[in-house]
């Protein structure tokens with residue numbers, strides 16, 4: 001073997017080694033961070049509300065006279081389908097899906113909801129077209145292109161439900177919180193809950209952790225909110241007490 005071939009093989013070996021270390025670190029961090037998460041089990045959580053658990057993530061359903069409004073769409077389509085079966089809810093009855101953001105653990109079940117309109121923040125398009133990326137070379141993707149784009153402070157009415165959109169960028173470029181009928185606040189991944197208190201988002205999963213932290217302040221002073229519903233850290237039914245001691 002001549003010297004040039006040896007050098008090339010050495011270089012390739014080194015490159016593989018570095019890639020293996022990066023991938024290994026990513027997998028280790030991913031499983032250790034998701035392992036700490038505390039989603040609620042699948043079940044009814046209020047008169048018109050249901051949680052669906054998909055490993056370390058929750059999606060939610062709100063019952064309306066026209067059908068169901070989904071907040072996010074889960075991480076595994078088969079799990080979402082079977083968990084909905086347990087609740088006797090037919091995915092065809094879902095009339096709207098409101099995405100808090102487009103990370104893969106929030107969008108996998110979208111093809112199940114064939115009759116639903118799909119909503120997300122206008123800023124989230126940057127995560128799909130590659131203008132913003134969490135991992136270099138990797139874009140978020142969703143299975144449909146006919147989404148309806150929402151802006152900060154926009155109000156929507158779906159059936160009898162009034163939805164107020166609050167743009168809370170940072171975790172992704174277009175992370176959106178949804179305040180439903182004033183009292184329920186769906187926060188996606190912008191914060192965590194620990195012992196009934198508000199905590200930071202998980203830095204490892206954020207596009208811009210400092211911006212996420214700043215965004216949290218947009219939802220800590222909402223007069224009529226009673227319940228906080230997160231995507232990975234469960235639910236707090238005592239909003240005032242939960243946000244009371246929040247400091248950036």
Ligand SMILES: [Zn+2]
Pocket residue numbers: 057103105106189231232
């Ligand atoms: Zn998530």
